[in-house]
Amino acid sequence: MQNVRLEKINEIKQHINTLILLDKEASLEVKGLTDEELYYVRKEFDNKSTQIILNRYTEWVIIQTFDKSRKTSQTKEQLRKDGASASRYIRQTKTEDVQIIDYCGNPSFIKAFVEGILLGNYQFNKYLKDPSEKESKLKTIYVLSFDMIQKDWEVLSNVIQAVYYTRDLVNEPPTTLTAVTLSEEFTKLAKDAGLQIEVMDKARIEALRMNGLLAVNRGSIIPPTFTVLTWKPEKAGNSKPIVLVGKGIAYDTGGYSLKPTPDSMDSMKSDMAGAATVASVMYAIAKNNLPVYCMALIPSTDNHIGASAYMPGDIITYSDGTSVEVMNTDAEGRLILADALLYAKQLNPELLITIATLTGSAHKAIGTQGMVGMGNLPEETIQKIIQAGDEEYERIALFPFWDEYKDSLKSEIADLKNIGGGNAGAITAGKFLEHFTDYPYFHLDIAGVAFFSRADNYRLAGGTGIGVRLLYHFLENFSKLR
Ligand code: BES
Ligand code: ZN
Ligand code: ZN
Numbered sequence: 001m002q003n004v005r006l007e008k009i010n011e012i013k014q015h016i017n018t019l020i021l022l023d024k025e026a027s028l029e030v031k032g033l034t035d036e037e038l039y040y041v042r043k044e045f046d047n048k049s050t051q052i053i054l055n056r057y058t059e060w061v062i063i064q065t066f067d068k069s070r071k072t073s074q075t076k077e078q079l080r081k082d083g084a085s086a087s088r089y090i091r092q093t094k095t096e097d098v099q100i101i102d103y104c105g106n107p108s109f110i111k112a113f114v115e116g117i118l119l120g121n122y123q124f125n126k127y128l129k130d131p132s133e134k135e136s137k138l139k140t141i142y143v144l145s146f147d148m149i150q151k152d153w154e155v156l157s158n159v160i161q162a163v164y165y166t167r168d169l170v171n172e173p174p175t176t177l178t179a180v181t182l183s184e185e186f187t188k189l190a191k192d193a194g195l196q197i198e199v200m201d202k203a204r205i206e207a208l209r210m211n212g213l214l215a216v217n218r219g220s221i222i223p224p225t226f227t228v229l230t231w232k233p234e235k236a237g238n239s240k241p242i243v244l245v246g247k248g249i250a251y252d253t254g255g256y257s258l259k260p261t262p263d264s265m266d267s268m269k270s271d272m273a274g275a276a277t278v279a280s281v282m283y284a285i286a287k288n289n290l291p292v293y294c295m296a297l298i299p300s301t302d303n304h305i306g307a308s309a310y311m312p313g314d315i316i317t318y319s320d321g322t323s324v325e326v327m328n329t330d331a332e333g334r335l336i337l338a339d340a341l342l343y344a345k346q347l348n349p350e351l352l353i354t355i356a357t358l359t360g361s362a363h364k365a366i367g368t369q370g371m372v373g374m375g376n377l378p379e380e381t382i383q384k385i386i387q388a389g390d391e392e393y394e395r396i397a398l399f400p401f402w403d404e405y406k407d408s409l410k411s412e413i414a415d416l417k418n419i420g421g422g423n424a425g426a427i428t429a430g431k432f433l434e435h436f437t438d439y440p441y442f443h444l445d446i447a448g449v450a451f452f453s454r455a456d457n458y459r460l461a462g463g464t465g466i467g468v469r470l471l472y473h474f475l476e477n478f479s480k481l482r
Helices: 035-046 070-091 107-121 148-170 180-194 202-207 212-215 268-287 333-347 359-367 379-392 402-410 425-434 467-482
Strands: 007-008 017-022 051-057 060-064 097-103 140-144 196-200 227-229 242-246 247-251 294-303 315-319 324-325 351-356 373-376 395-400 441-445
Touching: 007 148, 017 051, 017 070, 017 107, 017 333, 035 051, 051 070, 060 070, 070 107, 070 379, 070 425, 097 107, 107 148, 148 180, 148 202, 148 425, 148 467, 180 196, 180 247, 180 268, 180 294, 196 268, 202 212, 202 227, 202 324, 202 395, 212 294, 212 315, 212 333, 227 268, 227 333, 242 333, 242 467, 247 333, 268 294, 268 467, 294 333, 333 351, 333 425, 359 373, 359 425, 373 379, 373 425, 379 441, 379 467, 425 441
Parallel strands: 007 140, 017 060, 017 097, 097 140, 242 294, 242 351, 247 294, 351 441, 373 395
Antiparallel strands: 051 060, 196 227, 227 294, 315 324, 373 441
């Protein structure tokens, strides 16, 4: 993982590349700008510019302003985007150190701006022969802001590291990132963050009769894994854990219900994005020592074809006796998540959230501007999740979760089948999962947002890490309320 250091300073540094964040309605008499520069900045502001670059002999200065008349969450999002465009300038100019001077007086604004710089600065260069040409050289960001203490910057830095971690895991090619190497990565991560970890191997998975995970794994030459991460600080406000469950399909070929076109397969290394997300969230809450009792469950395998692979028509009997007729081997995510949901019953969760690249249907329904959410939590709790999503701009479109949607999962010869009738595919998938729960439940389908083939501002091409900041901030808010 790249690591840019964030350091609080108390005085302006001279002769260093500088970003100035200011409210354009406030006085522009910013220390350090010449009269000519001030004249130019005023003129550009009148022309409605919000980001102005001044080039001096020895350094550059970027003046950044913002529109306060919008909703705070939107102003923050614009500042993240502005941060990302500043990060492109930082990269092109091979800048190593910058200072940011905050004259805006709103901690959430300076935070969003720095967040945008860091999210935009991410690169996945490990497979390049010569990365130096396009590599970011950024090492340190000095921030002069009286609204933030050094600790605040460390907290932000850990969350960004968590996003980077998800992006790295998603971007890693499928031959190197398997169920086994994924669990090895989690073991390193847990050690680094001080999380408890248990990685169950195939024998243990068999002993626990995780028959969905075993069925999907049958076509693979690599054994499945089931990872449990635990963060239980002494001062946790909750005695029942919040449980996060992430889909860990290392690669999804569709199995014998093979994906229809090659291009529907070329991003399927991202089918473990949910798994990477929940592990990253655990990392961030542990690094930041959040007083919240939380666990993550991660079933993992790839979904392949082969002589021993599971087939359409197969019936899987789960550890609780539920039988599932496999109508489509490409609806494999729900089959492995069901084992995790059954396992969670003994943990007596306060609430459980699944996050998964589960259905093309979620992507089709709302595109890439947000993720699909649904569940049976109390209305108040659902609003808290949605609010965390709005604040981080990892937005949730809440879908209905009516029981009638379950009707289309009826099978003639088993208790359930693994696909619904064709319509409302994201919801019927959610209803399938809910069948295996007996605790408050919420489901996030990130199929549309986990992986981008083209960059959209600070959501760069490849794994986006969307979901990490949402869940982290939901848990942070939750821990403050206890
Ligand atoms: N991993 C896919 C869903 C997906 C699609 C993720 C596009 C990211 C981008 C999932 O396993 C899948 O194949 N779902 C099927 C379900 C169907 C057979 C009911 C789908 O959405 O087509
Ligand atoms: Zn699939
Ligand atoms: Zn899948």
